[in-house]
Amino acid sequence: MRELVEFLAKSLVDNPDQVQVKEVEGDRSIVLELTVASEDMGKVIGKQGRIAKAIRTVVKAAATREGKKVVVEIIQ
Amino acid sequence: MKKVEISAKTVEEAIRLALQKLELKEDEVNVEVLEQPNKGFFGFFGNKNAVVSVEEKINHIKYTKVFLDNILNKIGLKPKIEVVESNDFITFNLSGDDLGILIGRRGDTLDSLQFLTNLAVNKNNLQRKKIIIDVEDYRNRREETLINLANRLSEKVKRTGRKVILEPMNPHERRIIHVTLQDNIYISTYSEGDEPYRKVVIIPKD
Numbered sequence: 001m002r003e004l005v006e007f008l009a010k011s012l013v014d015n016p017d018q019v020q021v022k023e024v025e026g027d028r029s030i031v032l033e034l035t036v037a038s039e040d041m042g043k044v045i046g047k048q049g050r051i052a053k054a055i056r057t058v059v060k061a062a063a064t065r066e067g068k069k070v071v072v073e074i075i076q
Numbered sequence: 077m078k079k080v081e082i083s084a085k086t087v088e089e090a091i092r093l094a095l096q097k098l099e100l101k102e103d104e105v106n107v108e109v110l111e112q113p114n115k116g117f118f119g120f121f122g123n124k125n126a127v128v129s130v131e132e133k134i135n136h137i138k139y140t141k142v143f144l145d146n147i148l149n150k151i152g153l154k155p156k157i158e159v160v161e162s163n164d165f166i167t168f169n170l171s172g173d174d175l176g177i178l179i180g181r182r183g184d185t186l187d188s189l190q191f192l193t194n195l196a197v198n199k200n201n202l203q204r205k206k207i208i209i210d211v212e213d214y215r216n217r218r219e220e221t222l223i224n225l226a227n228r229l230s231e232k233v234k235r236t237g238r239k240v241i242l243e244p245m246n247p248h249e250r251r252i253i254h255v256t257l258q259d260n261i262y263i264s265t266y267s268e269g270d271e272p273y274r275k276v277v278i279i280p281k282d
Contacts, residue, residue, distance in 0.1 A: 004150040011143060011196035051195065054188035061177045061185040062151040 001070050004062055005032050008055050013040035029069035032059070036074075044074060079131040086113055087126040094130035106131050136166055136205045140197050144168060144209070147189070153178070155211075165206035175211045183218060186211060187246065219252055226256040229278055234262040239279040244269070250276050
């Protein structure tokens, strides 16, 4: 799941080398903390969060398949 | 997408060096001459090299396939991918087992995947091409469902004389409803509310 978020983010930004995804395992869910270069924030969030929402939707579908709950957080 | 800027004595020489560096053939790139060479005065003063910018032509189909394969692989799916190219768009039709999760509720996962694919493939790319992703002909089936729904509800509005509000839909789906009912003389349609909760309303014509 971490790899999926990392790949999606890297495909969207201008500075793929600055994409980082940290996996924080909670009791019931996994939190994936996505960090990108500050000038790339718009590329992973989008107008009215449209891109962020699409990333979350795809990741959620992938997680359901593994029976996990995954939260994607974009870190400022 | 690979891109280099090379300077050399002549334009031809610069292109040759660029192709060598990119390991590509001439028909796989776009060339832009940034500066024409200038022999200068008797070959002494103002001697200027040619500068060219050589960029790999994007192959939308190849790039999209790699992108999708990568994602599907990470999700743990191995569908068959069929590609249909037309003037305005390229359709990737996926088929195989277990693809329900790719569609999601009312196609929202499929739409998200399609949205992200378009962003990734058309990033930094002047030759934009619309990519459509479909799973087991879902989009056609959904369109049929929406046309049936529109016709059924328009009958109901005509019969009861009361307006009907549909559930929220994306612009593409709303358009299917509007287009289906645009020539119906008994009812008319409009949309209300804000995205992503915008809904079609069918009202009787008086």
